[in-house]
Amino acid sequence: MADKLSGVGVSTGVGYGPALRLTRAVPEPPADARHDGDADAEARRAFAAAEEVARDLTDRGERAGGEAREVLAAQALMARDPALADDIKRRIGEGAAAARAVSDAMAVYREMLAGAGDYLSGRVADLDDVRDRIVARLLGVPVPGIPQSTSPFVLVAEDLAPADTAMLDPERVLAFVTREGGPTSHTAILARSLGLPAVVACAGADQITDGTMLLVDGASGDVLSGPDPTQAEAARAAAAARAAAAAESTGPGRTRDGHTVPLLANIGGPQDLPAALENGAEGVGLYRTEFLFLDRADAPGHEEQVAAYRAVLEAFPGGKVVVRTLDSGADKPLAFLPPAAAEPNPALGERGLRMMRRHPEMLKSQLAALAEAQRDTDADLWVMAPMVTDVDDAAWFAAAAGEAGIEHAGIMIEVPAAALRARHLAEAADFFSIGTNDLTQYTCAADREVGGLGRFQDPWQPAVLELVAAAAKAAAAAERSCGVCGEAAADPVLACVLTGLGVTTLSMGATALPLVRAALARTTLAQCREAAQGALAARGNEDAKRIARQALPGLAELGL
Amino acid sequence: MPERRITVESEVGLHARPAALFVEAASKAEGNVTVAKGGGAPVSAKSILAVMGLDVRNGDEIVISADGDGAEELLDTLAGIANA
Known part of the structure; x- marks a missing residue:
């Protein structure tokens, strides 16, 4: 029976092979070690x-x-x-x-x-x-470092230091597993740059002994020790087939029968542009602008903002770029925009547009910078507000954007109230973009940050899908576009379901684009709709996933 | 002792590459070179650990001081690194 450890998957792919530990066990010098007098x-x-x-x-x-x-x-x-x-x-x-x-x-x-x-x-x-x-x-003991091996291995460590990995031979390493580290740790960055699967923050990784066969899934974060060799080999082969199919998928997003679904990238700043372009993004579906505002004493000036926005607009001449205005609040506090009062439950507090309504000058300066950045470029700029709840919110934002000269002003659908009343919000908003992470958190009343609520943090929950369907239907009736820009869009099966629900664009972290493109290309719009209806009718999240997958036979080629 | 009071414009503050360049430049000087954040106590600008420990970020005010020959030129160089 295989033992399963779980960590955070930070670099996708599947690796299978024997573990080798990086030993940094330099003995600690005794507390009372003294020299001989000189x-x-x-x-x-x-x-x-x-x-x-x-x-x-x-x-x-x-x-x-x-x-x-x-x-x-x-x-x-x-x-x-x-x-x-x-x-x-x-x-x-x-x-x-x-x-x-x-x-x-x-x-x-x-x-x-x-x-x-x-x-x-x-x-x-x-x-x-x-x-x-x-x-x-x-x-006089050996200097710690990467273990020497003539055959490929899974490198297991407490954490990796740059000096360990600078001389690493990527041909010999199948995957990384570390007990410490996070998505921005050196291990994660290195693994992504080498294209090797990696799982970090893996509790119990320190108990893995040298030579144990490990199956490492860098997407799910699962590490199986001693799995059935046939199954492990099949999992590795399926992942390799998936990667190969994804690598071959090119061009704009469309179903097998030609229904177009523009595939866009989520970015956090100009530094994410190379990956977006490399993975064939047709534009940007979510430009998070927080990076300009975090960790500083004063708000960024006009010129600095214009430069950061222009850099992204220039990368997609003629393409669509959707910018989300500043999304701050008690959970993402800014030194110059302190919350009005302590909030015991920040997810339900003054965040997103609610904060901007308290500080309208901040929004005004951002919209002015966006309008100016667009003037010198060919990109198609769309601007949207986060945490919109009702028609009054949507109309207030549309007025502010219109005053600044922004042509397309839309809203994010993250609050269930907004999804349920989407038909009214569509009167004030030019477009919708559904943030499935927050929509799921609010629909299921399950904090995104709390472990142990996994079942409720799943966008496959039929209640969440029903709200997506309501928003998409209202958008279609008002001839508005309705995108999805949450983690849900990055799941290739769910991406087909969202398309079937009437979602018009899908935006995701750039590395997920090729596989979603490949999944759509193996499916017809009718199949997507059938999968969507099946998922909506399901009693639970697992059922919804299973039923939808059955309606999408083409995905078998991708090992999904 | 000549000194400069500047607001750090480097995106990453005095961390990462700017910190290393700052300390390397200071280390070439014969005399004392110190850096302080805001009104805090000055630390040796030749010590990467002390400089990193100040946790100087974009927008923070620092005071750099140096003595000996070439102090003014050195201060110009250091201010340039902090603002690159």
């Missing part, structure tokens, strides 16, 4: 080891190039840090052995970094790596 000689020994580590890190960086070179150069600076050196010298002067002095001095800075913001806490792994390398040299 403090100067001991300090020289410590600095020599630190200097050797700094040189080694610099060399590795030079050989690896690119981003790794910068990270490793910063680590070399840590090894040579004069403030750290003073502290090490002082500790040795008090009698501590070199390895102990290095370890204790590093601990002071480690605590400081771990306690600071998100960015700095990500550097803790870098600092730990420097410490382990220096201590290993001083103790």
Whole structure:
């Protein structure tokens, strides 16, 4: 019987092979380790080891190039840090052995970094790596690193440091599994750039022993140890077939019988454009503008905003770009837009458009910057407001956008009240875009961030599908477009169902585009509609998924 | 001791690449070079760990000080890195 571990899938694909652990088990120097009395000689020994580590890190960086070179150069600076050196010298002067002095001095800075913001806490792994390398040299034990193997393996680690992976041979690695880390960890970024499956934040990964056969699914985050070999091989082959079919799918989104469904990308800023273009996005369906506003003391100025919007509009000449106005609130607080009062339940508080109605000047400046950015480009700019609840909200936003000279002003459908009354909201809004993540959270009254509510956080819940259908139907009656820009659009089976429900565009993280394009191309509009009706009639989320899949036989070719 | 008071314009503040460049430039100086955030205590600008620990972000005000020959040029260089 296979054991299943679950983590967060951060790089899609399926890998199957034996586990090999990255050992960073450098023994901790004993707490009372003391030197033999010659403090100067001991300090020289410590600095020599630190200097050797700094040189080694610099060399590795030079050989690896690119981003790794910068990270490793910063680590070399840590090894040579004069403030750290003073502290090490002082500790040795008090009698501590070199390895102990290095370890204790590093601990002071480690605590400081771990306690600071998100960015700095990500550097803790870098600092730990420097410490382990220096201590290993001083103790005369092997320097930690990637295990050597002549055959391919699944790399299992606590977390990966840039120095570990700079020299990694991607041909030898089938997948990564780490106990720590998140979607922005070094492991995740590296895995995506190498196209290797990866699961991070995997509790229990530290219990995996070398040689255990692992089946790693970088999409679902599941890690099976000791699976049935035939099944594991089938899962790997299906994933490979899926990747191959997805890679072959090109051109605009359309069903097999030619019903077009424009496939758009969700982006968080100009840095996401290369991936969107590479995966064949026909435009942008959701441009989250928060990145311009977060982590700063003042609101961004007009010129800065214009530049950020223009960069995206210029990437899609003639294409559609849907921009969502600032979505902030108690869960995404901004220094210059504090919430009016403490909110015990921020998901139900003053966020999105509600916040903008309190600070209309902020919205006005954003709309003015958007209007100016559009003037010099050929892109088709659409602007929408988040967290719209009723007709008054929709009309208020449409008036503000019209005043700024925005041609297409629409709304997001995330609140069940808005979906239920979509026929009235369509009178004030030029278009709808359904945010399925929040719509699911509000429909099922299940906080997105709470673990253990998985069944209710599933957009396959027939109640959610029914609200999507209501919004799409109202949009069609008013001759408005109705897109979906949530995780639901990235699920190729659900994408077909949404199309059958009358959704007109699908927007998703760029890497999901090829598979959704391939799924639509293997399905007719009639089949999508049949799948949609079947899912709507289902009693539960699992049933809805099963019934819909049966109505979509073409998806078998994709191993779905 | 000559000093500069600047508002950091670098997108990522004094983190990542700007932090490394800042410390590398400061380390080339013979004399003392310090950096302080807002009204806080100055730390050595030659220490990457101390500089990172200040957690200087875009829009924060910092004071850079240097002594010895070439202090003014060095301060110009450091201010340039913080604003790149």
